[in-house]
Structures are given as structure tokens and as C-alpha cells.
Amino acid sequence: MPRTKETRANAAPGAGTIFALRAIGLVLLARWLFSMSDMDLGASLSAMASSPWACVNLVFLFLLIFLPGARAVAERPFHPLPQWLRQTLRLFAFLGFIFAVWSVGAFVASAGWRRAAQAVAATNGWLLAAPALYAAVLWICRPRALWRTNIAARRFAIGRYAVSLDPLTRTVSVWAERRKVGQYDARELSVRWADGPGTRPAPPPAPVVAFGAAGAAGDTAASATPSRSPGAPSLARATFGRRPKIELLWDSPAAAGHNRQTVFSTALTTEGDRVAARALDTTLRQV
Template sequence: MPRTKETRANAAPGAGTIFALRAIGLVLVARWLFSMAQMDLAASLSAMVSSPWACINLVFLFLLIFLPGAHAVAERPFHPLPQWLRQALRLFAFLGLVFAVWSVGAFVVSAGWRRAAQAVAATNGWLLAAPILYAAVVWICRPRPLWRTNIAARRFAIGRYAVSLDPATRTVIVWAERRKVGQYDARELSVRWAAGQDVRATPASGHAVAFGAAGEPGASAAPLGSVATPALAHGALWRRPKVELLWDSPAAAGHNRQTVFRAALMTEGDRVAARALDTTLRQV
């Protein structure tokens, strides 16, 4: 009997990112073709050839629509794009955002708010939609870790770094966005809180992560510490608290006490992940 083709009910993680980027690219292309249709074809082509900005936009739109190398994989839900493509899209989108904001701002200053409002209405809001689309691409391509923090699965996300711990082999793999930083022995890693911010001083009830003799959870449990209010006061605005992951291997000559990564704790999720990682490494 012929074998039926299996279909997935749910899209792979990261497919929404690919869809959103391609949709933005199609909207930009449609608007560009609409603007060219209102001009003479020869004049439009000559203007494109003589304009470096038009060439940059063509490359940007090509990458945005075709997304070469993009593939949604469950192991990296936040990084369906290759690193070079993510950085290129972010750069081109940032240049487009600066150019769009500068153009709109210069028009508003020279023509006034009333004529600017009329121009927005005449273009069906495109003068405002274009900068928003460029900003959306910059935001989608922002630096992110591979995954969200999942304490039960021993996966931690701090800033743009992702840490995965295998309790069976007691090894830790560290990723910087999509790039693998290295693989380490979990017993040789430790968390250091910068500027003397010791979050372990204030215990609080929360998730408990512990390892037994075989590296399995449940043998003993210790509550995760919570960040004290005075410690967080030092990290306001320009002085956010930072955390470091240190590698101290007696067997690696010349590599003792190396910093694997240093990240600022920008959100409460980063703080929770850092506390959970610290507790987990101490119990390995």
C-alpha cells in the first residue's frame, strides 16, 4: 500500500520569523513597484542605475525575500537565519531606517506639519509605515540566545548567550547567538557576579534545581536565591548588573581562570537564569 505523507500540525519554531521577514520584504517591493509604475519606465531604470541607495535597497530586498540559508529548526527556535544573513539584514535595515527617518524629518522641517500630514494622507500612511517596517526588521534581527530559559531542561539564556547542561555527562555547551563558544566540564565552571553583587545572600522561595550522585534531579534541593534590592540599585540604567561565567580547569595549561562570557542582566528573565545557572553548577 502506498505510504501516506506525514504532515505537521504545528509549524517549526522560527517559521514565524521567516514568514514575518518575507512579508515585510514583499510589502516593500510592492510599494516600490507601485512608485515606479507612476513614473516613466526608462526614467525609473536610469534613476536606479545612478543611485547607490537603490542598489543597496535591491540587495536588501533580495535577501529579505529569498532569505538564503534560512531554515526553521527546533534546536534553535530564535535563530532560523544564518548569522551572516541576520547581521546583513540588521545592517541594511538600520541604514534604511536612518535614511527614512532623515528624509521624513527633513520634509517635515521644510514643509511644516500641515503639509506633512497631507503627504501622509496622500501616501496612505507610507511615510510612517516605511520607518516602522525597517525598525521591525532591526528588532527581529536583534541579538538573541538560541532558546528561552528552561530550568527543568537545564537550558539557560542570559543576554545573547545560551547555556545547555547535560546532567549525564556533566558537560556544558555555551552558545553566543548561533555560534558555539565551547564545551566545558560543568565542575570547572562557576558564576561570578560583577561589582560585588552576590545574589545568593538573599534566599527566597522559587524553583529548585538539584542533582543527585548520578546527576539526576531530586536527590537534594536548594532554593534559588533572589536578587536583593540594594544590589539591583547599582544596576540602574547605565550601570546594569553583570554576570560572568568562569572556566577554571587545572588540566588546561594556560587556560586557568578564563572568562567564557560576560553579560549584562537586562531583564528579570536574565536574572532568574543567572541565579538558576549558579545554583545548578554548584550542585553538579
């Protein structure tokens, strides 16, 4: 099947993430250079050399602007960055966010709200924008699956895990973020629901289309309204906010020492996770 040619009007998924991170890096760099413009070059270099925090910021800005190894690829739309780069940016952004919030909080506590408001106006809102930019990098680099759930294409995203099922070979591939966990026989996989307190057993499932060549229309309908599987918990939340969890189990009689292994275990934090988990359970039962 011919692949769609990537043009400016048809950018690869993930290009927006790269653009956003570089834009944030350029804004932080411009503000830093503006703040140091009142100092001469020698004093600026001396201050940077004697400040470990300045060195950390330099490394962070270099990684954020140049993004070594970043590449937008259609097969991993939510992970255009290498794993090491994403983890490093998260660490530096977290440190920057904590430092910025601590600095602003200490200034407000010592100077008072009135002078703090005057400082925000004098810096054109930078005292509030800086923590927000660090928080934006944290959010962009958060743990997530490779793709969104597409039940018709038998692709599922549950938390930071991505699952794809090949209907021809009946094999299932599992990724934890960008790292491939493994490839399994779909008939040896099952979903186990670890209900949190307060969850109720689900009603019997509605009729579903059998796995195979029963028709693409049935797959499309199932993707719009996935059936609830036996044993799947309802959406009722626990009294203390404990979320229901699922486990993907691999039970292979042919693999000595690997019987009844847990492929992954994760909490269902969003409605999309719950829908994807029920659809994955239903699909595996059809194999």
C-alpha cells in the first residue's frame, strides 16, 4: 500500500510536539539573553561559570532547542523524541519549575502582594510565564502511549501502554511508551480486571462481531460503541478515589517458566482508558 507523501500541508504526526518544544526553548533563551543584556560579556560569562544553575539551564536550553535525535514518524505520533531525551527534558523542566515557583513564592513572601504585582507588571508577566513554560514542557513530555485508541484498526492505548493486534497472524504487540515490551500470540493473552472498592460487576456483554472476515462494518460499529466484557468493572469510582486497574496476562503452555506472566498492569485513569480496556478485553475474547 503506497504511503502518503509528507508535505508541508501534511506533516508527520509528532511535528507539532517538536515545534512546541523548540518554541518554548527559544522563548526561554530570548528572555535569558534579555535579562543578561544589562551586563557586559565578561561579567555575564563569569556569573554563568560560577552558577551551577546557569549551567543546568544552558544544557536544558540546548536540548530543548536542538532536540538531538527527535524525528516525527507516523508509526509513533506521540513519541517523536528519543526516550532518553524525553526523560532528561522532564527532569530539567521539573527542576526549573520547582526553582521558579520557589523563587516567586519567596519574593512574594518577603515583598508582599502589592510589590509582587508591580514586579509582574514590570516584567510583562514573566514571573508567571516562566513557571508556566516549565510546566508546559513537563506536560508535553508526560508518559503516554504511542498512539490514540482506534478500535476499528485494533489499536488500543491504556495509560502509557499501547497494544496492537494483527488479525492475519493473530499476534499482539505491546509497547510501554516507546519501548517495545514484546510480541505475543493473541490466543494466549487475557485481561484481568482488578476492581477497586466500590466497583460493581458488569451486565452480560452485548453481541459482538466474531473475529475474522465478518465484515468491516461490524468493526466500525464496535469502535463507536465497544461492548462491555464479562468481569469488566463499571465506571463507578471508589469512595476514596481509588481507580480500577487491569492486568494483561500471558498464559503460554509452550513457554516453560513463563506461564501466567503479567505483561503490564495499569490503573484506568480516564474514560478513554476504560473504553480501550473494555474493547481490548472484547477483542481478545473473539480470537
